[in-house]
């Protein structure tokens with residue numbers, strides 16, 4: 518377990534589906550941005566899953582190509598290192614909602630959180646001189662995670678969608 522951050526595409530919202538949904542009236546977008554089916558019928562749910570796996574648009578698994586993954590050990594190390602460098606309140610979304618050591622399964626950042634994260638990453642980039650006072654390896658890891666998270670944030674803001682974990 519660790520961190521898997523992703524952004525679902527907006528092909529349902531934009532009507533860019535190549536294959537129509539089997540139950541379009543039951544299709545909705547969940548709060549994490551994922552297309553879901555409003556049904557408890559296991560057969561319909563299964564058809565929905567198969568439809569998403571086709572995929573019905575040009576995006577594999579209906580995800581935009583900007584995911585970020587890290588192992589639990591890696592994430593907790595990053596959290597510890599960054600908390601040491603920054604005052605905790607300086608990056609509440611990054612340290613409290615993204616890089617924390619617990620299991621992330623199923624939660625998400627709202628678009629508002631994504632905007633806050635974007636500001637935090639900008640601040641962090643400005644604070645990089647103090648970050649680079651760290652050991653070479655830690656500094657490199659942090660520079661890399663900032664780069665990847667900025668890409669993820671940019672992707673989410675471009676389609677105005679949440680970041681799902």
Ligand SMILES: [Zn+2]
Pocket residue numbers: 526527528529574575576579580
């Ligand atoms: Zn798509």
